[in-house]
Amino acid sequence: MTSCDDPGPDALTGLRPRLPSPLQEVLDGRFERRGVRLLLKRDDLIHPDLVGNKWRKLAPNLSAAAGRTLLTFGGAYSNHLRATAAAGRLLGLDTVGVVRGQELAGRPLNPSLTRCAADGMRLHFVDRSTYRRKAEPETLAAVLRAADAEDAYVVPEGGSNAAAVRGCRRLGRELAGRADVAAVACGTGGTLAGLAAGLGAGGRALGVPVLKGGFLSGDIRALQREAFGGPRGDWSLDDRFHFGGYGRTTPELEAFAADFEQRHGLPVERLYVAKLLYALVALAEEGAFRRGSTVAAVITGRPFT
Numbered sequence: 001m002t003s004c005d006d007p008g009p010d011a012l013t014g015l016r017p018r019l020p021s022p023l024q025e026v027l028d029g030r031f032e033r034r035g036v037r038l039l040l041k042r043d044d045l046i047h048p049d050l051v052g053n054k055w056r057k058l059a060p061n062l063s064a065a066a067g068r069t070l071l072t073f074g075g076a077y078s079n080h081l082r083a084t085a086a087a088g089r090l091l092g093l094d095t096v097g098v099v100r101g102q103e104l105a106g107r108p109l110n111p112s113l114t115r116c117a118a119d120g121m122r123l124h125f126v127d128r129s130t131y132r133r134k135a136e137p138e139t140l141a142a143v144l145r146a147a148d149a150e151d152a153y154v155v156p157e158g159g160s161n162a163a164a165v166r167g168c169r170r171l172g173r174e175l176a177g178r179a180d181v182a183a184v185a186c187g188t189g190g191t192l193a194g195l196a197a198g199l200g201a202g203g204r205a206l207g208v209p210v211l212k213g214g215f216l217s218g219d220i221r222a223l224q225r226e227a228f229g230g231p232r233g234d235w236s237l238d239d240r241f242h243f244g245g246y247g248r249t250t251p252e253l254e255a256f257a258a259d260f261e262q263r264h265g266l267p268v269e270r271l272y273v274a275k276l277l278y279a280l281v282a283l284a285e286e287g288a289f290r291r292g293s294t295v296a297a298v299i300t301g302r303p304f305t
Helices: 053-065 079-091 102-106 111-118 128-132 137-146 162-175 190-199 216-228 251-264 273-285
Strands: 023-026 037-041 070-074 095-100 122-126 181-186 204-209 234-237 294-298
Touching: 037 162, 053 070, 053 079, 053 162, 053 190, 070 079, 079 095, 079 111, 095 111, 095 128, 102 122, 111 122, 122 128, 122 137, 128 137, 162 190, 162 216, 181 190, 181 273, 190 204, 190 216, 190 234, 204 216, 204 273, 216 234, 251 273, 273 294
Parallel strands: 037 294, 070 095, 095 122, 181 204, 181 294, 204 234
Antiparallel strands: 023 037
8 A cells, every 4th residue: 555544556446536525515504593614525426336435444455455355244234345345346356245144144135235246245144143243253263264255354344444444534634624523424433533533633523323322432442542553633422313223214314314405405325424414403503513613524425226
């Protein structure tokens, strides 16, 4: 790699990401009346197949894999599995997706897993107990043997490891000096860990977890230790906007997302982006952002079609 943040040009020839991603101002009365400026960091436009933070997290790992089979983990509707499968197709790499839920092995594939298989990913289903223990060395070794992928380069669930966090630091650098608060929806926390590190002095990163449980703070601290040797940046989490947990939505959230799409002409992905935008509107109305400040929302994905 050319640096610890960016993959070398030879490794990812032809993918041609759009970097830095566009920064778009939107006029929204819910922010304007509070004296707050809203920007959208359009990471959904980085690449048509490796969308948003998936490019930033996967690209360093793709370089590190150096042509080896890539094995990773995810649920039946995982955006990360789809992005990894697409990367394999584009780069001519073999990919293996370890899918949570042995009971799914005998069922027709859902549209998300169908896309993975069409992109050449070999799917390996494991029971949920094994999946929960996948980070344990003995369990991981057994999974690799069972998947006939003992020599594979392993990327964790959600793509969040030290390489990914360092890749996401560039996101913070692209926003440094452009926003007082940079906000992102969080699944495994890797994007927030890197974003906060890249913002530098004066910038604050805000994470909106899409899972229940309140466990992400420790995970983010661990990721920053692994990536940088210790804590980096000013960041915080607001756990109030998961709408029931990962993959869950409500009629209220659906109505909000449809209204935002109509107001601003932006296709709103429901499982991450809608929750982020809803949170920012709620926080603005609570007076959480000082008058005269600028808030940047990182658009990490687009609706799956």
